[in-house]
Amino acid sequence: MLKKLKFYIIGLVPGLLIVFVILNQKGASCSYFPNDRVTAETLTKDFTYTPTFKTEMELHKITEKFLKDSIISEGKVDFDKSNAQAKPCPEYLILYPKKNPHFEINYSKCRENAEFTTLKKLR
CATH class of the missing domain: 3.30.2310 (YaeB-like fold)
Incomplete structure (x- = not known):
């Protein structure tokens, strides 16, 4: 279970950073x-x-x-x-x-x- 959580976090954090960088460059707002x-x-x-x-x-x-x-x-x-x-x-x-x-x-x-x-x- 701990191994699955570690892989999840390893994928989630860089994914969120990439999404925020792309949206900020386009000037998008929520x-x-x-x-x-x-x-x-x-x-x-x-x-x-x-x-x-x-x-x-x-x-x-x-x-x-x-x-x-x-x-x-x-x-x-x-x-x-x-x-x-x-x-x-x-x-x-x-x-x-x-x-x-x-x-x-x-x-x-x-x-x-x-x-x-x-x-x-x-x-």
């Missing part, structure tokens, strides 16, 4: 949670903004880079207030930061683009 999937898919879309959203971005000094790198990447999708089943474009609400949110963003995620409609500062 995002199985709903929040991670919505965030990753949103970041692949072209961003469009309504005029009111652009005005609010300028008012709160939010750049597109900050929107992508911080608010969307590190924010929390509130699925209770979102309409993820809407056709043809699901609608989502993001709260940023996750704890004690300061911003609330509504957007719809279509096949080609993500259209940001409202931005509210909560405090």
Whole structure:
């Protein structure tokens, strides 16, 4: 029994290392949670903004880079207030930061683009 376990571990450890190296080189990520999937898919879309959203971005000094790198990447999708089943474009609400949110963003995620409609500062 001990001999079988030793052979198993000798094969398992190098196999795991090879898989992790290959996946890291390809930039693959394992995002199985709903929040991670919505965030990753949103970041692949072209961003469009309504005029009111652009005005609010300028008012709160939010750049597109900050929107992508911080608010969307590190924010929390509130699925209770979102309409993820809407056709043809699901609608989502993001709260940023996750704890004690300061911003609330509504957007719809279509096949080609993500259209940001409202931005509210909560405090």
